Amino acid sequence: MKWAVTFGQDMWRWGPKVADHETAHTFGLPDLYAFTGDTHQYVGGWDVMGNIAGPAPQYLGWHSWKLGWTRDDQVACLAAPGQRTVRLTPVERPGGTKIAVLRTGPTTAYVAESRRAEGNDAAACSTGVLVYKVDSAAATGEGPVRIAPTHPTTVPTGCTALDLAARTVGQSFTDPGTxxxxxxxxxxxxxDTVRLTSR
Incomplete structure (x- = not known):
């Protein structure tokens, strides 16, 4: 046996999501929760590889691509300085372009994807465009994926600030470093439709 996962007491608490989380490790997906400090500081309740009890456990589009569920022709990339406009279809549905990737370095990129409160994400705290940084050089448990927050002024009960990170029309994200x-x-x-700009 080359790969295996174990199921402890968590299976009685989280049910089939434990199988989704642990089996994904055998296919190379990292833990998105922090091993030290605030456990859910990186992705909040987005993706079952983060907070397994989070309100939006659908795999991120980046992970779906890594797993081969999203085809290369469903990914729009901007790898050089310039602009690109991309029409995204929600990751919870089949078909269409799933992620827009803006490369920022040899191991880093920003990803934008469309999220809706349906399917696995029926209890999502926010909907719209989720933006996150990917760093393939970061180890599991050390933030290989980090959601870009929107800094809401109020947070509803049952949600965290990161759970409210989906952006809506007119909102934007800028990385001050790049x-x-x-x-x-x-x-x-x-x-959703997004415009990527790389300098």
Missing amino acids: GARIDVLAGGPAG
Whole structure:
């Protein structure tokens, strides 16, 4: 046996999501929760590899791509200085472009994806465009994926500030270090449109 996972007492608390989480490790997915400090400081309740009890446990589009569930032709990349506009369909649904990737270095990139409160994410605290930084050089438990927060002024009961990180039309994200920018241009029931800018 080359790969195996174990199931302890967590299986009685989290049910089938434990199998989703632990089996994903055998396919190379890292833990997205922190091994030290605030346990859910990196991704909050997004992705079952983070807070298994979070409100939006659908695998991130980046992870779906790594697993081969999202095809290369469903990924829009901007790897050089310039701009690119991308129409995203929600990761919870089949078909369409799933992630927009803005490369910022040899091991780093920002990813934008469309999220909706349906399927595995039926209890999501926010919907719209989720933006996160990926660093393939970061070890499991040390933040290989980090959600870009939106800094809400109020947080509903049962949610965390990171759970409210999905951006809506008119909102944007800019990395002060690289100048990388992601703007949400449009959004609706069918998905979102974003503009990637690399300097």
